[in-house]
Amino acid sequence: MGVREQQPNLRRKLTLLVTGLGLTIVLTVGFMVAVVQIQSAITAYTFGESVWSRAQVDAVRHFHRFGETGRFRELAQARQSLMVPIGDLHARLAMTASELDWARARKGLEQGGIHPDDFTRMILLVRYLSWLEPMETAINAWQATDDLLMEMDQIGNAMEREWLSESPDRSHLQDLEQRLSTLDDQLRSRALVFRLAMGEAARWAAGFLSWVSAGFLALVTLLSWFLAVQLVKLLQRSEQSFRSIFEQSAIGIVQIDPAGRIVNANQATCDILGYSREELVPHSYRALIHPEDWEIEKEARVAINRGDIDNYTTEHRLVRKSGELLWARLTISRVWDAASHSFYFTTVLEDISESHRLSTELSYLATHDSLTDLINRRAFEQQLASHLGRVRNGGEQHALCFIDLDQFKVANDTSGHDAGDQLLRQVASIIQKNLRDTDILARLGGDEFGLILQHCDLDIAHRLAEKVRASLDHLVFTWRGTSHTISCSIGVVPITAETTGISALMRAADIACYTAKDGGRNRVCLMALDDEQLATQRGEMEWLSRIQTAFQEDRFFLEGQVIAPSRHSNRGLRYEVLIRLRAPDGKVVPPNAFLPPAERFGVAGRIDRWVITHVLEALSRAPQHLERLDACHINLSGRSFDQSGFADFVVSQFTRYQIPPHKICFEITETAAVHNLLEAEAFMKRLGDMGCQFALDDFGSGLSSFGYLRQLPVTCLKIDGMFVRDILTNDTDLAMVRAIHDIGHTMHMTTVAEYVESEQAAALLTDIGVDLLQGYWVHRPCPLEDILNMDDV
Known part of the structure; x- marks a missing residue:
């Protein structure tokens, strides 16, 4: 056999050997990684057990303190601590279900204090290795804590009911504390079993790794030796082939x-x-x-x-x-x-x-908006930082503008995203044509644009901003036969050496733009950084931290206001739940002080979640009240619809507290529904299919009114109070109320009049045919617990 015939055979043999060696190494590494992952998962469970035990001990301690003192802060801390083991409980149920629920398992582990990096390995360990004897023992010990945790939660509820009563029964509280101590001992015992079983699992994994590693190491050594011998032979022939490699x-x-x-x-x-x-x-x-x-x-x-x-x-x-x-x-x-x-x-x-x-193109894409070809937020902030640096060095004047389109969302939602994209391109082109060559325009995201006006004082900046605004004033955008009128609101602030940084500068321009929109849209708002109006807006932004603190200190509470039939009927009890905030000094903060900033700065969604959870929890504790309840009205902010997972959260609360969905009527303001039309419609469709009712609040105050009623599954129409308040003296308001009521009844909706403050107004509304009345004449808001305990309305 010649050399040429030997080389292909040798190469094939070497290829097989290298492949075998590679596979062996891969398998070795795979086994090692797998066992290390198992050990890491076991370690994570051991750590999780310590977190679980600490939380359980903290929960028992706070329950004891609550039973002794009646301080509800202790109860809140106990429940917060108890959520850790309960989160682990939910995670285990998701992991051991017939079909693995990844999202629920991850959420439960997160609630249980587990680091996100450990989620996957912990889920896979329980899912696929629960048949191992140590794991089976640990899981059985884990499962044995379920009833004990639920009983602990029930003991906390029982303590709460005692302390909420007029004369708490001390002997009953002592019995509950004694049972709590017994549960504590039982839970500690289960935790010890779990910890020992996990230790045994860790020792098994270490032993298994040692044997596997030794076996694979021997195999790798043998293959490596054989491969080295063959490689030496091949290298002896490599010199002959170098020239052909070089050339080819x-x-x-x-x-x-x-x-x-x-x-x-x-x-x-x-x-x-x-x-x-x-x-x-x-x-x-x-x-x-x-x-x-x-x-x-x-x-x-x-x-x-x-x-x-x-x-x-x-x-x-x-x-x-x-x-x-x-x-x-x-x-x-x-x-x-x-x-x-x-x-x-x-x-x-x-x-x-x-x-x-x-690479050059990618660099361009990284700094430019692909839709409009303008620079993006990242590049804009870099430009802004550069201009601020030059201003601080002296000798230059610049201004920053925020441009926000008016009514863009309506056009985007009704005509589709393709139309919205085309509209943004057209707007960008129009603005660009009305700027100087030295000015810098960027798309910051959505329908927001940023603009740096170079080398100009505030007067010139104001004129340039007005020129941009005028160029878009009443812009008529037509898409497939549908026309939309677009304008813009612009906030202008100077770029001064006193500015603390680009974040403060961007925030000031954002506030100025918001002020322009709040003042009626389609206008320019000019603000200096020390402007009194800017300071006022910043003051409103401070509400964000106050609201966060109120959540931490549990200073929110609920009231209710009855909604009564205008005529005698067999309707059950109906009322609206109202959120209230108690200041640190004990005074009640008016809702119009904290709700608008909450809407504006993105925490209204968290308030909605708090209200939904506490209302459903309260109803679950009052089954007799629930039987005679026609509908409990809960207000929703339009900001909640912007949050992914909000509908999932609401559905989960219904499941958790087992409240019949038809007992709840969600109120959505007309303005919020219109500005979040697609999201609101999807939410109402999903919850409506479950049986929930929906009311359109403050109807008639928005810009759209009747046109959107056909798109939304609304069953109840609440006439805005600004029309009801002066119904006795203002013929226009009276006609408006009649029109809203008539269209509501034509569409088979229940109508509700708000702000009914006199018997004469109630009588007039009854003559019109309005179904339900709400206001101080009907009922003054009172604590929700009082309504839950009402014998009659």
Whole structure:
């Protein structure tokens, strides 16, 4: 058999050996990683058990303190601590269910205080290795705590009922505390079993890893030895094939002597550079490099000549024979020639012109908005920081503008996102045409634009902003036969040396823009950074931290206001739940003080979640009240619809407290429904399918009124109180109330009049035919607990 026939056979054998060795190594690493992951998961469970135990101990301690003192803060802390083991309970149920519920399991582990990096390995351990004896013992001990935790929660509820009563029964409280101590001992015992079982699982994993590692190590050693023998044989033939590799390589390979002359080059190098081999061989290597790039990596070039380094990689431009430039990646290596006792350089040359072009495009995309081709928020903030730095150095004046489109969401929701995208392109083009060459326009996201007006004082900035506003004033955008009128609101602030940073500057411009929108839209609002109005807006922003503190200190509470039939009927009890806030000094804060900032700064959704949870929890404790309840009205903020998972949360609360959905009527303001039309419609459809009722609140106060009623599954129409308040003296308000009531009844909706404050107004509304009345004449708001305990309305 000849050499040529032997080499393919040898290569096939080496390929099989290398593949086998590789697979063995992969399997070894896989086994090691798997066991390490198991050990990590066991360690995570051991840590989780300590968190679980601490939380359980804290819960018992706070329940005891609550039983002794009646301080509801202790009860809140006990329940908060109890949520840790209950979260673990929910996670285990999701992991051991017939179909694994990843989302629920992750949420439960997060509630249980587990680090997110451990979620996956912990879920997989229970899911697929629960058959192991130590794991089975641990899970059984875990499951045995379920009833004990639920009983502990019930004991807390029983303590709460005692302390809420007029005369708490101390003996009953002592019995509950004694049972709580018993539960504590039982839970500690289960935790010890769980901990010991996990320790046994960890020892098993360590032993298993040792045996597997030893076996695979022996196999890898044997294969490596055999492979080394075969490689030696192959290397003896490699010298013969080097020339063919050099010539047939698809990338350029060049050999250069210490003087910088090319002594050899393969065909790929000739093809890349456009030279023949005869033209390249005497050629100077430096002559191929663009003169401006010769200094690139100069230090590395000197180091490799001295022998300090063996190789380096660089990128620069090369000059082809035709004079064209190309970007190349060059890997230069220093090679010692033992035969001649000298060294030479081997350069591997790759043409990266295309990848360099793509990199340039990606860099552009990273700093520009793909829809409008304007710079994006990131690049805009960099520009703003640069301008602020120059202002601080003195001698320059600039202004910052925030531009927000009016009624864009209506156009986007009704005509679709393609229409919205086209509208944004058109708006960007119009604004750009009305700016100076030196001004910088960016799309910040959604329908918001940022603008830096360079080298101008506030007066000039105001005129330029007005020019932009006028260019968009009553812009009529038509899409497939539907026309939309678009305008914009602009906030303008100066860029001054006193500005603390770009965040403060952006926030000030945002506040100015909001003030423009709040003042009626389609206008420019000019603010200095020390403007009184800006200070007022900042004061409202401070409500964000106050509301957060109120949540932490449990200072929110609920009241209710009865909604009564206008005529005697067999309707059950109906009332609206109202959120209230108690200040640290004990005074009740008016809702109009904290709800508008909550809406404006994004915490209204959290308030909605708090209200829903506490209302459903209260109803679950009053089954007799629930039987005669016609509907409990709960207000929802439009901001809640912007939050992903809000509908899932509401559904989960119905499931948790087992409240019949038809007993709840969610109130959504007309303005919120219109501004969040698609989200509101999806939410109402999902909850409506469960049986929930929906009321459109403050109807008639918005811009759209009757047109959106056909799109929303509304069963109840609440007439805005501004029309009801003066119904006895204002004919226009009376006509408005009649019109809303008539259209509501035509669409088979129940109508409700708000702000009914006199018997005469109630009588007039009854004559009109309004179904339900709400106001101080009907019922003054009172604590929700009083309504839950009402015998009659």
